[in-house]
Amino acid sequence: MNLELFIARKIHFGTTGEKRVSPPAVRIAMIGIALGLAVMILSVSIVIGFKKEVRNKVIGFGSHIQVTHFDSNNSYEMQPIKVNDTLMTEIKSTKGVSHAQRFATKPGIIKLDNNFQGIVLKGISKEYNWQFFRKNLVDGALINTTEDSPTNDVMISKMIADKLNLKVGDRFLTYFVQDNLRVRKFTIKGIYQTNFTEYDKVFVLADLRHIQKLNGWTDQQTGGVEVEVADFNQLDDVATNMYDKLVNRQYKFKENYYVRSIKELNPQIFGWLDLLDMNVWIILILMISVAGFTMISGLLIIILERTNMIGILKAMGANNFSIRKVFLYVSFFLIGRGMIWGNLIGISLALLQKYFHFISLNPDVYYLTAVPIDINPLYLLILNVGALLVSMLMLIGPSYLITKISPAKSIKFE
Secondary structure (H helix, E strand, C coil): CCHHHHHHHHHHHCCCCCCCCCCHHHHHHHHHHHHHHHHHHHHHHHHHHHHHHHHHHHHHHHCCEEEEECCCCCCCCCCCEECCHHHHHHHHCCCCEEEEEEEEEEEEEEECCCCEEEEEEEEECCCCCCHHHHHCEEEECCCCCCCCCCCCEEEEEHHHHHHHCCCCCCEEEEEECCCCCEEEEEEEEEEECCCCHHHHCCEEEEEHHHHHHHHCCCCCEECEEEEEECCHHHHHHHHHHHHHHHHHHHHHHCCCEEEEEHHHHCHHHHHHHHHHHHHHHHHHHHHHHHHHHHHHHHHHHHHHHCHHHHHHHHHCCCCHHHHHHHHHHHHHHHHHHHHHHHHHHHHHHHHHHHHHCCCECCHHHHCCCECCCCCCHHHHHHHHHHHHHHHHHHHHCHHHHHHHCCHHHHCCCC
């Protein structure tokens, strides 16, 4: 039998199951552990959820990787590249790639009788993945680009629709400034809303063949290829592999390809998201420190309360290490109770926010209408194990006080 564990259970639970260790300082220590862990769970869940939601919005508009002409700049007027079935097969066969689709963009101006709006027409092909816009569709339907002739249907954002007072079924003229002014009439088939202001205020989705005709391109010429990867964590490796593959093709067929990941296309956004990790680490360190110091005070109170018992154990031959183990076991029970309550509070609040969205956000600032939550079981496990280990390690030093207690004096201690 583990004697130290047996004594610790007697101290903590008592002989009849009644908890004996309950001075105010100890309860405060348990509350500190519970609240600290709850805050850590919420912080990690919110940051992970926020990064995931914002990242998915950026990827929804630009995919994970873009293959464009090497001479393309950051403007929306793209240089064409030749994309045939052979090239698409090569791209799709790259390890880690889950989907590929042709696209092109072209700036234009929507002109109404009493208003106008600068937009970017994004041409999409028949293989386009509609998952993102299907999720964010608020009115109407998705456009169909699989017919033999190009469709005049388009999808606009709710921001553009509200500004120009347009609705599903309305028609409008779009002007394209090039060598000769070109005009196209489009019909609104659907309205989407992602709350990502930078993109919602400009992007209009249309059939890729319109841009090909406006630019005088052939059927095999397009602005580029959007590539989706199966695992975002492998994005950099997939982009590097694709670059190596297309460089070899470039030398063989005298074509110019430019491979960029979504991180390279939007460095400001992803740099901002990476900074959020620093905030989480600061919160974790502060919460663990506060919880640990409150637990230290609780352990010292327990040791002082049991000074007489410590003297008796020493008089009976127990060594300092054995007695320190007793009180570390007691601390483990207290930390465990605090962590159970911390998990219940933290996970419960996270689930309430995830499904009921009772804390809202300003989408113009945060790109989201409510605080996002992503509960990752692995991170929860790491948080719990880490909090337990750090708390127990912080208690090893204060338990050294037991070695300073004299049996002769402590037995008389009241």
